Amino acid sequence: MTFTKHFAQTNPQLPRFGVLAIRLGRALIATSVLCAGGAFAQTTWKPDRQVTLVVPYNPGGGTDATARAVASRLTTLWNQPVVVENIGGADGLIGTRRVIEAAPDGYTLLFQVPSILLMKYQRSLKGIDPVSQLTPVTAVATSPTALVMSASLPFKTLPELIAYCKARPCNVGSGENSSKIRAQKFSADYELKDMAVVNYKGTSPIVSDLVSGNLTMAFTGITAAIPLHKSGRVRILVTNGNQRAHALPDVPTSMEAGWLDSYSVTWYGMFAPKGTPEAVTRGIADATREAGKDVHVREALTVAGAEPAFTSPAEFTEMIKQDSARLGALVKRFPLED
Template identity: 80%
Template sequence: MTITHPKKHLFPIRAATRRTLLALLGAATLGAAAAHAEGAWTPERQVTLIVPYNPGGGTDATARAVASRLSVLWNKPVVVENLGGADGLIGTRRVIEAAPDGYTLLFQVPSVLLMKYQRSLKGIDPVGQLAPVTAVATSPTALVMTGTLPFKTLPELVAYCRSKPCNVGSGENSSKVRAQKFAADYQLHDMAVVNYKGTSPIVGDLVSGNLTMAFTGITAAMPLHKTGRLRILVTNGNERAQALPDVPTSMEAGWPDSYSVTWYGMFAPKGTPARVAQAIADATREAGKDPHVREALAVAGAEPAFTSPAAFAEMIRQDDARLGALVKRFPLED
């Protein structure tokens, strides 16, 4: 904020007024210092970071890079625990039920926002039982196809799927919704959506040709894309991914209204003190300055996006509205 100082006062400030102002400024400074001291929480023992998906995907890779640096900054172990299953619900519930003390954290993606639409949860919203701490990175999702087919453009793939049976893999809720939207937009009524437990088996079936395509993050696909064993046809951001400058966006390829960018974010149990959440966010931002963390994010096709708890909460609110509109069109099935 820019403060403009007038050249002279319209009314002179009396000595007593000056003393009052100085006293107020001093009190404000002491108050800010006290707040900073109060918020300077650091763990006294091991911190567990739950990744509610199987190892090998972008969520896992990003979490491990950050956890490794946090261990150094805090001088305490930050252990990543993969607890997959039920579209991320098992690991998410573990954090919801943990003590709100900063020692059990959750690393999640936008699919957590769709859990409340699952019939089995009967309207229970896991996000409402969590405290947003910080976004860590963002990465566009991508449409990835098997390398056993010769197509190199989205229109070619669509034309093929209109003439031959095709299937699309999904590892979590948000990719299920995107797969259904793609099939509806291109009137691929016979396309089968195949559900997987994580990204690694999807990649395996894409490579073998058992799966035609998938909507997933770009992390696990990039190495095999470069070798030609599978192909990233398009990414779903507003701009081309920095890690894949030669791959067009879905909008460039002719699929409008296809925006889908994954965030990787950290949550704590609801009730975690604000000073603890802020201290974790501050430490995570500091961890993000490390060259090894930056390199790990780049390899994963992600871009740094460290935020305050409040800014992350606003990001969640906006994504919740967007995904909620989609799931009304394409309901989730348990």
């Protein structure tokens, strides 16, 4: 027997509106409990001390620039310092390990690019997949890669570059594994047998050698190259997305230039150590999305030649799955190590 019915039977003098009042009171109590639970569920995780955002590459490239723009705004939103820590070396592996080994509490995060998906193919890792030891948080932005060449060379179209390299030995710079694969694919697609792939530690030294004329071309992100392209010191010949980059509307895509199977878009993504609670990763993703609304962050992304993404953890996980399949097929054709 319910409390309301029992109370009414034992109190016949109780007016009918009294019973209704009891029922209404019980409903209000239940609603209050639900509302309290909803408010608790919507509480967003925030740090109460410094957060370290590890960029596993040297300063100066697109990854570093994008990370710093976001970290600056998160510092304001969280009222806690978000410090960017550059730990270069081993194609991003050293910095990535730093985060993998960190406590899964949201205070040490990783800012990475699709090259992380290729690490499992390196002999030194013996098949260990770093992505499996991390938790995807959000893809902050996307940016097409580009074929950048020395401005000392006279030609301005992809067919001219190909003809030039068929007639004489050329070299191509690579700052990480994914650009190395693109360089190998380009060489194979156009039968450039004398093309030498030169490996660099980061984008800045690549750009320096392009400016000096020591390097014919490079496959790299567009961030470091845009200012020099606009000043005429290097030439961004084509970009590798499905459509022209907003920052470079006058530069054709590689598909427009005739290299049809050339899609390559970099995402700048944030990861947390494996085991980080879902509430924490969701809170970080929500805060990063909020940071992306800031005009200064948007301006920084535009300068870097990047397009805002600010995905959910689930959306970023799906992006990783698709890119992993695409890059895995390429690495079968062009092994990272003999």
